[in-house]
Amino acid sequence: MEHLARLYPAHLDELQNRTKAALSRSGYEALAIHVGQPRGIFLDDNPYPFKPNPHFKQWLPVVDNPHCWVIVNGEDKPKLLFYRPVDFWHKVADVPSDYWSEHFDIVLIDSADAAAKALPDNKGRVAYIGEHLEYAKSLGFSDCNPAPVLNYLHYHRAYKTEWELACMRKANAIAVKGHLAARDAFMAGNSEFAINQAYLSATEQGENDLPYGNIVALNRHGAILHYMHFDRAVQPQNRSFLIDAGASFNGFSADITRTYAREENAFAELISAVNALQKDLVAALKPGLKYADLHHQCHLGIAAILKDVGVIHCDGETALETGINRAFFPHGLGHHLGLQVHDVGGFMADDYGTPQPAPAKHPFLRTTRTVEAGNVLTIEPGLYFIDSLLEEVASGSHSDLVNWDKVESFKPYGGIRIEDNVIVHQDGLENMTRKLGLA
Template sequence: MHAAQYAEHINILQKRTLDAIQREGIDGLIIHSGQSKHQFLDDNHYPFKVNPQFKAWLPVVDNPNCWLVVNGVNKPKLIFYRPQDFWHWVPDEPSEFWAQHFDIVLLKHANAVEKHLPYDKSKYAYVGEYIEVAKALGFELVNPDRVLHYLHYQRAYKTDYELDCMRQANATAAIAHASARDAFFAHRSEFDINQAYLLGAQQGDNDVPYNNIVALNEHSAILHYMRLDTEVPKQHLSFLIDAGASYHGYAADITRTYSAEDGEFKDIIERVEALTKTCVDKLAPGVSYIDVHRTAYAGIAQILKEIEVLNMNAEDAVESGIVSTFFPHGIGHFLGLQVHDVGGHVADDRGTPFPPPQEHPFLRCTRTIEPRQVFTIEPGLYFIDSLLAELKGSEHSKYVNWNVVDRLRAYGGIRIEDNVIVHKERNENMSREAGI
């Protein structure tokens, strides 16, 4: 990690913070990393997940009860939780590349933070999840809309530091994907394939940015399948893996689909992969992300016609909406500190809503594409029993070759997902360049 990149990253966050607090007419922000949560009626904790607004500033993702005091002008103040505790891991005093950019105060007791915060909190806003903590500390302004709308909108424009973090995350995920692919072709169970992935990534279930989707055969038709069967199926037909990796709090989010044998399903995978590459090429400054989705939608319609699932032309399939049975989600989303990064459904930095079109309600981004934005591109084609049952009971049933559908049901579905940086004059496909 280049020190100059991180210094510039902090400068950009300082400028964004100053712009945001001036809109709100306040003096600064108090950003809370979060707290550990007890499980209900238990003394164990849920895995800690840090506030994204906190990890935007520094790569501390595993330490609750930390605080940042920022005003866009002065050196940010970090209140770093470091208790005396022989039950749990205690982090070292900060000394990494980022530490020099903060005035650091060590906090021994979480409930003693108030003495390190500004005395007059009326001109500061609390940014975090724990509203009751904010109120107890005397904050009147909590997660103000004007501030968050501005910061969320600006999050779409990644700094050089952030882009490097995401390249690193993709490189880690690519190694892990290769391990999982090899485990599939070795006829392992979903559970074992997931273990191979985590071993390849050298990250645990609580380190990767989301629960891995590791689906064999018909399970590939479940969009967010996370069960992980321990039994090896009688036959390995297909394998869909949607899995990422984390680096300094930034996410990779890659999906690949494999067929156990050459033949019809492998051919369909290759067609969807070609469509993914077409949609990646469609990304360009000035293009609406909605139009990229429409390219994918039309592309899936064409594939369905070519593989004889549909006996109507592609244009009519798009017009009728029948394609949504087989491609029920959006083409992708912003990617960054969060897997589904914020700011996708707004028209400006004041948070003016820009919802998806009525015919594509699950599209997670509607913005015009600009340089330094990072997107996933992930067309899919699935054979989902519940959606197929609805289609079979509709007036459009006659346009479906049900014998072909029934032949393909056992394979579940296909999704191919790449992570792409949009530059002024080119696109950088981080996933492909990482070798997966």
């Protein structure tokens, strides 16, 4: 905690500078950043799980207390409206006393009415940042989430402060504990549900603490990219295991994927080949590299693996040109990571919001930006045997380029994905995930 306390003032200074620049560009006097409020379930007296506005949690590590606000203008001490109702039904948040609290003018509020009175009077000159637009307008805000402000803030969110990096290292450390426990549960022959429970127990995080829903897939389920079913039944044979699961710390995310084979066989060799490719792609990350170029390099690497094991009969460029490769690797190589798992700003050419979309051949690529120091990126090559995509190839004009007997032999194993979280420094790389001992 002392380490975070030392880093926090510089983090706050950077956010103040970004705010000042965004306000200067847009003409507003301040930002009113709303953490959000619970949304009720239809015809029910329970709310959906609460998720805080990422703009709010970038300023301070409060991720579970709705109805709060941060008022900032880039110069004055930030103002925090902190919600503490009189409530005997639910746990009320403690009065802030952690290291970050001294950097805010804190006003305790106990109701929406109290918040309305504590907000700035000149709401026509203050931009509302949040998702509850009707509520904001009822309070008198005329401008909600103005594009010039969001474009500037979203673009610069790709450059992490040292405090943010420290939080992300901690999130990775928590997630790695879960991955090791899940691997052991798989090797012990457990069900998907039991493996997920082992993960949650090891991380000491509940499902709403996690940055996204865990993917815990045995056998053919590994071919479903976002499989989140958690089968309760123990499988007659646990051939393979794909786990894509993260953790959160102070609102910052880890996003890690691993794939395992139960036996030393051809699929285990395929995992080793994808793992080696993933390490090579990480090593290629550097400031000045276009991420889309690395994605193209990944496609060539996947094609080389497929050719080496006899799944395809052509070189990488032919596999890409014919579309065959995208049947085996349909998603993007990775994405920016931070306050959100798929962090914002990936398709922006500049902080004015000039679009830089994914290339037509790679529509699911999640960032097209040039890699720069201070970025945190995931690198996650994949190789899958997905029925619907393979059927398209089988019925097309290039079916003869695929060894369908080989494809059938790999289908029972589902697929492979290997994902690390990597900090790009000016003078090198920091693979947070492998640094923590996850091979």
